[in-house]
Amino acid sequence: MISPDLLDILACPDCHAPVFLDGDSIQCTGRECRRRYPVRDDIPVMLIDESKALDPQAFDEALARRKEKKS
Numbered sequence: 706m707i708s709p710d711l712l713d714i715l716a717c718p719d720c721h722a723p724v725f726l727d728g729d730s731i732q733c734t735g736r737e738c739r740r741r742y743p744v745r746d747d748i749p750v751m752l753i754d755e756s757k758a759l760d761p762q763a764f765d766e767a768l769a770r771r772k773e774k775k776s
């Protein structure tokens with residue numbers, strides 16, 4: 706598992722927004738960026754070349770999942 710402490714210090718290398726764990730990927734919270742980074746062997750791969758930007762609707766759904774978990 707990826708520790709919450711590690712997630713707290715990670716930021717998107719593209720837009721520098723905070724990130725969070727969504728399923729088995731790391732999701733950027735930047736609305737303009739929306740990049741999603743893979744996790745390999747429990748290590749977040751924070752490389753722009755390895756990431757894919759979500760479309761706006763999928764991004765909103767990811768953020769909604771994050772809020773559900775917190776409450």
Ligand SMILES: [Zn+2]
Nearest residue numbers: 717720733738
């Ligand atoms: Zn970003």
